[in-house]
Amino acid sequence: MRTLFVIALVLIAVPAFAQLVINEAFISMTGTDYDEYIELCGPPDMSLDGYAVLIIEGQGSGWGYVDRIWPLDGYVMPADGFFAMTDDGMANQDYSIGTSNSIENGTETIMLVQDLPAGITTATDVDTDDDGVE
Numbered sequence: 001m002r003t004l005f006v007i008a009l010v011l012i013a014v015p016a017f018a019q020l021v022i023n024e025a026f027i028s029m030t031g032t033d034y035d036e037y038i039e040l041c042g043p044p045d046m047s048l049d050g051y052a053v054l055i056i057e058g059q060g061s062g063w064g065y066v067d068r069i070w071p072l073d074g075y076v077m078p079a080d081g082f083f084a085m086t087d088d089g090m091a092n093q094d095y096s097i098g099t100s101n102s103i104e105n106g107t108e109t110i111m112l113v114q115d116l117p118a119g120i121t122t123a124t125d126v127d128t129d130d131d132g133v134e
Helices: 002-013
Strands: 021-026 037-041 051-057 066-071 082-087 095-098 108-114
Touching: 021 108, 066 095
Parallel strands: 082 095
Antiparallel strands: 021 037, 037 082, 051 066, 051 108
């Protein structure tokens, strides 16, 4: 009976790994934010061409504006299926998001997009009616 349970768990876990997703993000710590990261999870050796990670401003006068764009063209998911986008100097870095404090503290939205529409740049308002929906 235990063998069937273990096999069932493995079968349930496999489909979640079949697509590219944001797995984890750490963007604010006490003091200077020097260990910020966004971790993607996906199939090993998957091309990241056409994908980008965006930070969307979520408060104040910049509500709904694109704050950061990190295009992933030319990158490939590592063999372990985890892709680390980190501040400079962090171990296991696959992609540099810049120096410390690259991501603002507060209400930011982190988006993983495929085939970013032409014309989307930093300072583009992607929520023109400020309702929290594109």
